[in-house]
Amino acid sequence: NKDRFRLYGYYTNNIKDDATNIAKGIFYKFVEDVYSFDELCRIIKDDGLHVLIYPEIGMDPLTLKLASLRLAPIQCVSWGHPETSGLETIDYFLSSELMEPDDGERNYTEKLIRLRNLSVYFYPLDNIKIDLRKESMGFKSDEILYLCSQSLFKYLPQYDCVFVRIAQEVKNCKFLFISSSKGSFLTNRFRKRLSTAFEKGGLIADDYVVFLPFLDELNFKKFNKISDVFLDSIGWSGCNTTLEAIECNLPVVTMPGKFMRGRHSYAILKFMGVDDTIAESLEDYIKIAVELGKDREFRDNISKKIELNKDKIYFDIGCVKSLEDFLLKVVKDKRVT
Known part of the structure; x- marks a missing residue:
């Protein structure tokens, strides 16, 4: 006023x-x-x-x-x-x-x-109209794409097993990370860490993990559009990245932490009344992520719920x-x- x-x-x-x-x-x-x-x-x-x-x-x-x-x-x-x-x-x-x-x-x-x-x-982001298929971005049409678009420093090593566990269950999937804007050192360290975690799980990280280049606004929107699930970082939650996923009706899996920094996505989903994908434990997080990957009907229902309720967070x-x-x-x- x-x-x-x-x-x-x-x-x-x-x-x-x-x-x-x-x-x-x-x-x-x-x-x-x-x-x-x-x-x-x-x-x-x-x-x-x-x-x-x-x-x-x-x-x-x-x-x-x-x-x-x-x-x-x-x-x-x-x-x-x-x-x-x-x-x-x-x-x-x-x-x-x-x-x-x-x-x-x-x-x-x-x-x-x-x-x-x-x-x-908050107000809705610029509504850039994008209509494209996974194949146009270099992926197979039947691959489940898990978007992991937080800054790499938000992904803590104690949770690397989450990606391995999901891959073991879903199998035909890819995890999309965004390379650090600060240079290759951090990206390479993170890549090596995930390789070790996947190897311990009997898998090859390169079969499941994709590092995208640092993206401009348009390309970031494209990957939100073609992805199937958004995996929130555990311990330090997303906010703007979560809002951009929600703008594309992308199901968000999150697990609230003990501090406010780990509860942004939780609060956004609660405000919308879409709490089906809020996990109560690490096992629950993995279970929800796997179910979203394997059950098309469940995934579509969550997307529809987000579409019908996302206006609650605006204005x-x-x-x-x-x-x-x-x-x-x-x-x-x-x-x-």
Whole structure:
């Protein structure tokens, strides 16, 4: 509500794109092209903010430096990087009521704020019309394609056996991973790890595992379209990748973890009311993934359920209202004290 809130934005990168241009139109004041740390701090302080919100802390060194200072009376971080900041200068962690476990408070140095539903106002992705077959992308028509499109560092070695177990049951299948954008070293290390796991299971990894090149938006969409199942990474769940899979009505297999970072896909599926593919254990995860691979009717039913319910996650004004209510309350409380 721009009648009640005045938004200031501080852009710390030097890469400009369409999102940068959109942001300029949203904020009352948009600061960019300031590369002096001291100057940026002075600008933020002089703006006299009531509340300063960091979308994430931990992924960008400059953001971490800024967050280590008290630049506003009330300072918050959200879950762009889904971990506590550990900083005394950050007062609140803005999270999602659906993503947090019951004891989520114990995982943060900040005070945990559970915003409504997913806590983020999502809207449908650009609806690029794609009509293609598996054969056009180099696969056989009867192969079951499991899309594993998270960053490779999210796949933990203790869960490598999951892919082996699924392959042993489904047999005629492929697991599609995306090569690291940081170079070949990480991809090769991960490839070697999977080779060892498949060998222990009496299988050859190259018969089942495919490493795609790092994909642009169009090609990423294509592989979502031709895949049969999306396998969420265990322990550190997907969010944007899960939303893109859901946009293509792709069944999502997930197992919620003990921390919020492992519960994004779980929350999205819960919000839609599509909980058939939420696993309660590792064995359950494998069982669901195998059933989706072997049972076409089950797979189609889940896809139809997603198609009918995915609109629930879009344009959720409730989470925006809960953020507004939180901001008004903390500013009022700060003034009282």
